[in-house]
Amino acid sequence: MWDSLWINCNLCTMNDAENDDGLGIINNGAIASTAGKIVWIGEANKLPDASEKLAKEINDLNGSWITPGLIDCHTHIVHGGERINEFNMRLEGANYEEIARAGGGIRSTVKATRAASEQELFDKALKRAQSLQEEGVTVLEIKSGYGLNWENETKQLRVARKIGESLPLDVITTYLAAHTIPEEYQNDGDGYIDSIIEKLPELKKSGLADAIDGFCEGIAFSPKQIEKLFKAAGDLGFNLKLHAEQLSDLGGATLAAKYGAKSADHLEYVSEKSAKAMLKSGSVAVILPCAFYFLNETKKPPIDLFRKNAVPMAVATDMNPGSSPCCSLLLAMNMACTFFKMTPTETMRGVTLHAAQALGIEKTHGSMEIGKVTDLAIWGITHPAELSYHMGFNPLQELIKDGRQIIQR
Ligand code: NIG
Ligand code: FE
Secondary structure (H helix, E strand, C coil): CCEEEEEEEEEEECCCCCCCCCCCEEEEEEEEEEEEEEEEEEEEHHHCHHHHHHHEEECCCCCCEEEEEEEEECCCCCCCCCCCHHHHHCCCCCHHHHHCCCCCCCCHHHHHHHHHCHHHHCCCCHHHHHHHHCCCCEEEEEECCCCCCHHHHHHHHHHHHHHHHHHEEEEEEEEECCCCCCHHHCCCCHHHHHHHHHHHHHHHHCCCEEEEEEEECCCEECCCHHHHHHHHHHHHHCCEEEECCCCCCCCCCCCCCCCHEEEEEECCCHHHHHHHHHHHHEEEEEHHHHHHHCCCCCCCCHHHHHHHCCCCCCCCCCCCCEEECCCHHHHHHHHHHHHHHCCCCHHHHCCHHCCCCCCCCCCCCCCCCCCEECCCCEEECCCCHHHCCCCCCEECCCEECCCCCECCC
């Protein structure tokens, strides 16, 4: 007996075995779930006889589309304060790097995050998570990186875990203590990296973090410093990720690949050598068009290079108060197409299959296949490409998490 059966729908399975159009489309399909897992999927006319009697509950979707629940694989939604003053400064001509060097930027959010209580951080982050969820997100990555000391970094991670416990949403947490050098360490980046490494075993024990991330950039950490962190974190079995080549090419993506990182993110300035290394290591290129847009950048990530080298591309919001105050994954998909000329099929893969791969959860999430979790987004659309096309319009009708309906609109 199945728990639920959805019929009279079009499926965007993201499974090439169904249809090699890049989306795995099945028109007039059906999908069944038991105990939160997909147990049957295919063309409706191939359903076993008397299937209406096989399911406890049948949902007739009247021609709607089902995609896997969307995955936002790069966010900083747990943070204190906003950075509206910097927004104004940039409108008047200052750039992101100048503001950071003048003591603004990440450090100003660090002040606000340290000053905020866990409850305050939670209340704000919950709203952001809910607004992502309203657009079909069922898995969300959340980074720390605005505490920059043990007490405040773990405060952020606890809040992130609590978001996952409070909402029907899977939260993957990432420790980003290597986001920038805190004031206490001034020009001693090496000393700060050592202080992070010292605490990694305790972090591992706490279970608060699934991955380790860093910011490899002139205004943050050098490849040498990141390498030291990656060695230690990799030895402890953490997944690795890296903010790389956002403002310049320091070879961060090559380094990420060398250590088998799940992803390298941003990548506006990435080289062909790094792209090739990423293919070898299976690292995903996480494309963050909202940060590119909000910082008014002009250098675009080399999408053709990733295509040519068959590097999987994910798309994420990068939701954060400085470079991307954007809580809409659908808008990120739209911008990936308009700014970077990714195709709607590529962006769709970027928020499902490849986003799952960037988080190391591709065996259970990111496509609709027998045995994977029943995370389904149900849309009133004519084709999945429509999800990359609208701006400020949300066609979500229903959201199913682990087989249960959690949103109906
Ligand atoms: O992903 N690049 C570094 N980190 C964030 C921005 C952080 C901030 O400005 O607060 C990003 O864009
Ligand atoms: Fe980021």
